[in-house]
């Protein structure tokens with residue numbers, strides 16, 4: 206098995222300093238491995254820690270203990286102990302993040318927003334622009350919008366711009382945080398086909414999907430979140 210991601214014994218407890226130091230254990234020794242070409246869907250009730258795990262895999266949350274081994278340029282790097290500079294390199298070259306929310310950058314055109322990850326990797330402008338156009342077309346974002354900043358777009362249009370931006374770099378590892386939430390069935394199918402293409406090219410995918418039909422379509426397997434009781438707090 207060509208593993209791309211190895212999560213070992215990950216634990217995370219939120220400590221709320223403004224609530225008299227209340228402790229909320231969320232992850233307790235979570236372990237998971239994801240191979241190239243595999244899509245693992247995180248499964249569990251609301252509050253079971255799916256987003257916490259996914260955010261930890263992108264370096265947004267720092268676990269208390271455990272390891273997140275990521276294959277980065279043919280070497281295993283532990284995201285938990287990696288310095289900030291290396292996390293930025295991992296995000297640029299190895300780990301893609303696709304959520305339903307676009308972090309809007311004022312005055313930058315949609316085309317520019319979408320092609321930015323490729324430009325950052327050193328791909329030339331003409332090729333980046335061509336791929337951005339192809340993706341925006343695939344996701345039914347009308348071409349009259351491409352030269353405009355997405356800040357005034359509808360929620361669904363912004364979501365699709367964000368999805369195009371997340372998929373354009375063809376990252377070896379993709380983290381998908383409900384990318385189809387609130388999309389209509391046509392656009393949902395367009396996103397599902399991007400996920401299937403990513404799997405076919407060998408991406409290792411971890412995602413959260415609340416829509417049963419989408420989950421059944423894309424998941425190779427489910428990772429069931431373990432329930433964590435307060436006595437597991439460290």
Ligand SMILES: Nc1ncnc2c1ncn2[C@@H]1O[C@H](COP(=O)(O)OP(=O)(O)OP(=O)(O)O)[C@@H](O)[C@H]1O
Nearest residue numbers: 219221229231249250251252253254255256257258
């Ligand atoms: N930054 C934070 N600070 C404090 N508590 C947090 C933080 N992020 C998440 N939590 C808590 O951790 C628990 C798990 O939240 P998380 O968002 O990971 O769950 P989830 O399984 O993704 O839920 P949902 O399906 O509702 O999105 C929740 O009880 C939540 O309140």
